[in-house]
Amino acid sequence: MASPTAQSEVGLIGLAVMGQNLALNVAEKGFHISVYNRSGDKTDAAVSRAGKEGVGERLHGYKELKDFVASLKRPRRVIILVKAGAPVDATIKQLTQFLEPGDIIIDGGNEWYENTERRQAELAALGIHHIGMGVSGGEEGARNGPAMMPGGDEGAYSHLRPVVERVAAQTDDGPCVTYIGPGGAGNYVKMVHNGIEYGDMQLIAEAYDVLRTVGGLSNEELAATFVEWNGGELESFLVMITSLIFSVRDTEGEGFLLDKILDKTGMKGTGKWTIQQAAELSVAAPTMAAALDARFLSGLKDERAALVADVREALYAAKICSYAQGYNIIRAKSMEKGWGIELADLGRIWKGGCIIRAAFLDRIKVAYQRNPDLPNLLVDPDFAAELARKQDAWRRVVAVAVGAGIGIPGITGSLGYFDSYRRGRLPANLVQAQRDFFGSHTYERVDRPGWTHTVWDASFGSADSITTSGYNN
Known part of the structure; x- marks a missing residue:
């Protein structure tokens, strides 16, 4: 283990896969980082892995929290990646025994934004800054470049910025990180990001169901279809990995692995929080609500080409509705809390690294740059025209699914959202x-x-x- 001399620009507590990968990413980008984990074996594993990956001279492991803190340059910047809730409170309580006024704690977990704001107030009394920073991209993103959404004191963020701008995913628009706003704004935006993610995944699953059940497409044909889709307007991380999933064969038996997976979906709470917030803010979010409900509930060969084309159009249109709902939740909360979140910036930082990264985020960014007060993506001239062109195919997919007894609540809910929003009078x-x-x-x-x-x-x-x-x- 390293000696406790002040040498590291940043520290990280919590060395499960996400924490370990992020620490290696930081070291690879040229920063010295100190790491600590409650169980020392994970610290040993991180140090060993750093050596094997050629960054051992910049990653320093510590078995004692006091030594870990002593190894950090002032103001000390400590990233916490432990389970949300009580474990975060316990970690902060232990950590503050050794921190000083001006030091900065950064919570990188999926935390409820009000918990972040409570901790900010408690730590402010000690002169310590707290930043709630959503991190998206999974294990691969943490290692090679995630999207990050930091919120809290902007002055404290200025000390973190040189690190996270190097560590974040890089796109032609710059690093996939920006200061989101004060208080719990960062955690809140990450929460809604995950709500959009729920909707996106559900819509893709529904498209798969229609193509498989009504169209009779095989796994090989589904893989080819999704590869083709990923080359067009549906280009995104989730469509790309879906095309790969269809191709994986079961190593323990016959056929494809996907067909052997139990149709029961897990969740970690952020989707539920998003829908609760939508209800509290009176913001319609039927696509994401349908996705959450689906997690809770967990013959046309000659017309196959036409069906595939229609499902492609329906999936794209429904995805736009899902993103529009997420942006509206963020906009409403930003107005309520006075956070001043720049919606165009979200399209930029979500372009790379994060799970919902998609080609059309560039167009969403442009829409909000063109009109920062845009009430809904559906009324942006470009998106409105595109949805108008795709609605016939969208309606055919809903009709054929209903006729075949296939529940597609996300795609159907999105169509209802589109139809309701554009009507002059509702019942x-x-x-x-x-x-x-x-x-x-x-x-x-x-x-x-x-x-x-x-x-x-x-x-x-x-x-x-x-x-x-x-x-x-």
Whole structure:
């Protein structure tokens, strides 16, 4: 183990696969990094691996937390990658025994944003800064370049910026990291990123189901189809890995591995948080909600080419709706909290490294640069025109799936979202009348301002009603 002399620009606690890979990434980019894990065997493993990968002289392992802290240059920058919740609180409590005012703790886990803001307030009393930084890209991204979403004190972030801009995925638009905003903004944006990810994965699974069940495509044909799709407007990390999944054969038996996997999906909570936030902010998110519900519930050969083309169009259109919903949740929360999140920046930093990276994020970035106050991606001129062109194919896919008894709630929910958003009038007037009837909740009229309550006929007949203006809902 290394001696505790101040030599490292950054420290990292938590050496499971993500933490170990990120530490190696930091070292590979030319920074000295100190690492610590509660169980020393993982520290030994990280040090050994660093030696094998040629970065051993810049990765320093410590068995004692005091020595770990002493090895860091001031202001000390400590990244924590442990399980969210109580383990983070316990780690911070131990760590603060050795930190000083001006030091910075960076939580790189998927933490609930209010926990981050609580910790920021608690640590501020000690003069210690706290940054909540979402990290996306999985194990591969952590090792070779993730997308990172830091939020908290901007001054503290300036000390972290030289490191994360080198460590992040690099694209033609620059590093896939930017200061998101104050408080828990970074964790919040990462949470909604994961909600979009849920929607994206569900939509792709539904497209697979339609092509397999209705179109009768084999795994080889599905692989070829997704390879082709990834060469066009659907180019993305998830479509790419899906094409590879179709091709993997089972090494323990006949056929393909995908066909042997139990149809029961796991989750870690961020998707559920996103839908809860959408409800609290009154932001429609049916595609992501359908994806979450799907996790909870966990003959046309001559027309095959036409079906594949239609599913491609439907998948793309539904994906745009899913991203639009995620952006709207972030925009609403940013307005509520005064975070000032630049939505165009998200399209830039999500282009590389993260799980939802996709070619059309460039176009989303341009849409928000063109109009930072864009109320919805669906009304951006370019996306609106594209969705209009694709809607016929979208409707055919929904119709054929319903006719075949195949549930595609994400694609169907996206179509409902698209249709509802572009209508001039929805049947919500009846719902509001019902609320006023049974609960005196009042309603607004289309022909004059103000709130109105009607004493509706208790006999449900057509007798005259009494209307009073000026109520406040």
